[in-house]
Amino acid sequence: MNEARFKPGERVRVMKAYPPGHIRTPHYIRGCVGEVERICGAFPNPEELAQMRDGLPAQPLYRVRFLQKNIWPDYAGSASDVLEVEIYQHWLEPA
Amino acid sequence: MKSHHDMGGQPGGRVEPQKENDPHDYAGWERRIDAMAVLLWGLKGTKKYFTVDEHRKAIESLPPEAYDSMAYYEKWIVALAQCTVQRGVVTSAEVAQKMRDVMFMRQHHDLGGRPAGKVEPTEHDYADWERRVDALAVLLGSQKVLSVDERRRAIESLPPEAYDAMSYYERWTMALAQTLIQRGIITTEELAKKMHERG
Numbered sequence: 001m002n003e004a005r006f007k008p009g010e011r012v013r014v015m016k017a018y019p020p021g022h023i024r025t026p027h028y029i030r031g032c033v034g035e036v037e038r039i040c041g042a043f044p045n046p047e048e049l050a051q052m053r054d055g056l057p058a059q060p061l062y063r064v065r066f067l068q069k070n071i072w073p074d075y076a077g078s079a080s081d082v083l084e085v086e087i088y089q090h091w092l093e094p095a
Numbered sequence: 096m097k098s099h100h101d102m103g104g105q106p107g108g109r110v111e112p113q114k115e116n117d118p119h120d121y122a123g124w125e126r127r128i129d130a131m132a133v134l135l136w137g138l139k140g141t142k143k144y145f146t147v148d149e150h151r152k153a154i155e156s157l158p159p160e161a162y163d164s165m166a167y168y169e170k171w172i173v174a175l176a177q178c179t180v181q182r183g184v185v186t187s188a189e190v191a192q193k194m195r196d197v198m199f200m201r202q203h204h205d206l207g208g209r210p211a212g213k214v215e216p217t218e219h220d221y222a223d224w225e226r227r228v229d230a231l232a233v234l235l236g237s238q239k240v241l242s243v244d245e246r247r248r249a250i251e252s253l254p255p256e257a258y259d260a261m262s263y264y265e266r267w268t269m270a271l272a273q274t275l276i277q278r279g280i281i282t283t284e285e286l287a288k289k290m291h292e293r294g
Contacts, residue, residue: 017191018200020153020177022248027201028208047187050244051180052278072208090188
């Protein structure tokens, strides 16, 4: 298993990229900055599983918390509204 | 179902014949892509990483709007990325790192944040064939024949118009066929024969 690079509370940016294949990182969240809420564990990389490989070493998976107003340009709700997305480590970088 | 690239017999614009003294000149990057493809196909005595046909299949799997908006060698690049990831030459994570901020396309199925109508929560009963498709998928999964992620990838690779026109389990059926072929468990010939028998 790959070592967890981030700790809860750390700020991370989601990579903005469009690789081919089955990607679990939603399109709308790519490029956004959030904060690690928790480490969910480590799991075989689904992008590799989708290509018929074993997906090992397992990738740490994080629950990342984003402010809604930082995701949607016309967000009309409360400024403190959040959205949490589970994202694999290789999609994240320090922000 | 006609594949978008399969244009024979379709109405189309006029093809401008190339003038004899005005050959199309290829850009440096186009030449490099061509050379890279020839090397990866193993046509010049190099190691074969994937076949010309895999490369073609990747080009033909592009969403129609991408297919129409891309230049010839742009399609080749995307297809090369697809094939090298599929064959494990590179990982999708490596491609993502290299292509970050360069090309940014939303996959058709990835609908989060798109404008959409109201969701009507209704109960519905499943048809027998839907239950059978579900059971088949679960069995193939529990026997480690096919992974959920492979099935998802096949569903996400459906051309947008097919994706929209199909019901939930129709997509599953198409995806199961696709992945079973890819795994070599059934052949396209067997599938074509069965579909022909059924009309």
